[in-house]
Amino acid sequence: MRLKKAAACLLSVLLTVTSCTVFTQAAFEPGVEAAYNTAVQGQDALDGLDVVLKEKTVSSSTNISANKTVNLKVSGMKGSSLKAEIQVDTDEGTTKSYYQNGYYYTTVSGKEQKREMDRTAIWDMINSEIYMNMTSNYLRMLYSETAPDGNVTYYFAATAETLGDYSKRLLEGSGGSQGIVIDGLQGSMQTNAQGNVIRRTIQMIYTVMNGDNQETFMVQTEAQFRQNGQAVSVELPDLSSYQKIQPEKPVATITPLQRTIYVTADVNVRAAGSLSAVILGGLTAGSGVTETGYTSDGWIQIQYNGATGYIWGDYTSTRKPVRTSDGSGTMYATAAVNVRDTYSSDGLILGTLQKGQGIEITGMTDNNWIRVKYNGHIGYVYADYLSWSEPVSDTYVENGYLTGIVTDASFGTLTIQRDDGLGTAIFNTTYAVMNLKDTIYTGDWIEVYYTGAGVPYTASLIRNNTIHDDADEARSVSVEGVIVSCTPSVLELSGSDGLYRTFFIENTDMEMGDNLSEGQVVIVTWMSRTNGAETRNIEALRIKG
Incomplete structure (x- = not known):
């Protein structure tokens, strides 16, 4: 109703x-x-x-x-x-x-x-x-x-x-x-x-x-x-355009008609074709009802709960109405798609959304169209071409090449500090061809050929031309400890081995869930020729927390 x-x-x-x-x-x-x-x-x-x-x-x-x-x-x-x-x-x-x-x-x-x-x-x-x-x-x-x-x-x-x-x-x-x-x-x-x-x-x-x-x-x-006994002035409009009807002619006549119609808005059902007639009940938008006739003054006669009722004709249609539920948010085009002025493929094209383009939505119809705001107008886009998920940039690399310093050489995984200054890169090395002069160690400079979109890339070929001299070769070592103090460039650590060390961290690879803070337990990795005996002015390669 x-x-x-x-x-x-x-x-x-x-x-x-x-x-x-x-x-x-x-x-x-x-x-x-x-x-x-x-x-x-x-x-x-x-x-x-x-x-x-x-x-x-x-x-x-x-x-x-x-x-x-x-x-x-x-x-x-x-x-x-x-x-x-x-x-x-x-x-x-x-x-x-x-x-x-x-x-x-x-x-x-x-x-x-x-x-x-x-x-x-x-x-x-x-x-x-x-x-x-x-x-x-x-x-x-x-x-x-x-x-x-x-x-x-x-x-x-x-x-x-x-x-x-x-x-x-x-x-x-x-x-x-x-x-x-x-x-x-x-x-x-x-x-x-x-x-x-x-x-x-x-x-x-x-x-x-x-x-x-x-x-x-x-x-x-x-x-x-409101008159309270006082005179009332009634000013009528110009009534000269009204046409006289014959006294014997009824004001409103009913033409029989049997068909199913739909109400396009919530509407009252009345006992007669008049706005003053008593209300028998109501119909909600989209409801179907049997029409039994229509009056010459705009009312539709219907069957309502086994009795005769009347609804105003302006709120009816022979076609089932499309209902729109309100909504809000931003959706994204999954392909190039037209924006139309109504919820039909016959609608006038207002413009086109490109793949990945976002659009503000205001509702959805029950025939699978999304109502949108488009260049200051209300438009409609077919729902199959919109998604709530924001598109991810296509970063897949078919034949990539990177060089850098190894910061982690765990089994099946390789992490390097990139020479191009864009941080670190991680590779899955399970299927990589190894062209090595020696075993890969932390600190080695290597070349990697790869494919994929990252995190991790898939390494196809790894080259390492470093030959290690076991006598004086630096090796990566790690220690777990508690941060005593920390600035953007220096970290002081109380290690679990009982030593107190100072690290330079401006160029360090951080693998942290949160920012560094005092009292935090971390693992620090660096290159050492003394098997980790040094305690001051150490260049940290990686910090994990």
Whole structure:
């Protein structure tokens, strides 16, 4: 339904009140009854009305509500120049109608029409909107309270039995197969010190029964009477363009039609083709329903829970609507793809995304298109060509070549400090051809031919032209210890072998999860000709932490 959330507890309280309180008193205090009827009937004696009515209908099944606002102005009620302006705003839309010189002016399916209408008929229409003539003979309970400023508030309640035919005014369009029953009604009316009605509220419970289907609704209305006994001026627009229709011609006719249609937005189902008709329930966007006919003034007649209902035609389509759910974020094109102005391959092309290009998304349709922001416009991209994953740069090397100093020569893995100054490179040497003059040691300068995208590369050929002299050849040694102090260029370490060493670390290969800090346990590797006996001014090759 085209609805807003409403408090379920309010409906529960009103149901309790109507079942436990409304029916407890049948007699009225004569003075209160007379004053109430005088105020109600006194509205007919006014020369004008200026009323705004707000109405909310709440479903007990869903605890959601539909809203209506009526703005009514009437002048010349005492004389022969009666004029009226009526505007009704609902979730389905807005209607404006006028009355002047015995004609009722309205717009039907975009056509401006006028038809003859006597004062009694227009007055009945006004009463059906704001419930002005609910005298005491329709009530089951009535009492009043008087405020210090002279304002009087009348509290009243009614049942289906006491309302009688007045129920048809309260439930416009009810009857036939809908099975609508008023369960209870209560409200209040406030008058000022001069006896003019200034406010009226009504809370009504009704139930719609169709076979085994049953749904209860609460209607809350509040009418504010703004003229307070003063003259009202009604300024009507130019009505000369309205075409007169013959009195015998019905205002709206129904053309039978049997087919399945879909609602394109949440919409109320009403008992008749009118924005003032009682609500039977609602349909959510995308729902399919059987159409049984359409009216000449824009309403669609449907089958609803085994009964006849009406929905506004502007919210229907013979094609199942595409629904879009909101979303946000950045997605990336997996290939070159068009951006279109609608969610269809027939849509106008607004532009093209290149492979890897990011785009801000705003939603996704249920037919697999992504709604995007594109150059200040709303566009659509087919979902199969977008990904949440940001593309990784293609760094695969087919025939690479690097040189550098060995910093680690573990079995199956080789790490070098690159000669090009771009840090370290790691190679998988399992399948490499070794062209070596001697065993690879830390500190050797080597050449590596490789393929791959890195971490690690796959070495295909390794050349090492270093020949080691065992007498004075430096060897890599390592020691574990605790950092005593550390600057960007110097590290002092208390080793597990009991020695205190100072290392230069500006050009050191760091294999650390975090930055170096005092108290951290690390392993330091360096080249030594003394089997690690040196303690000062040592060039560290690698630090692991």
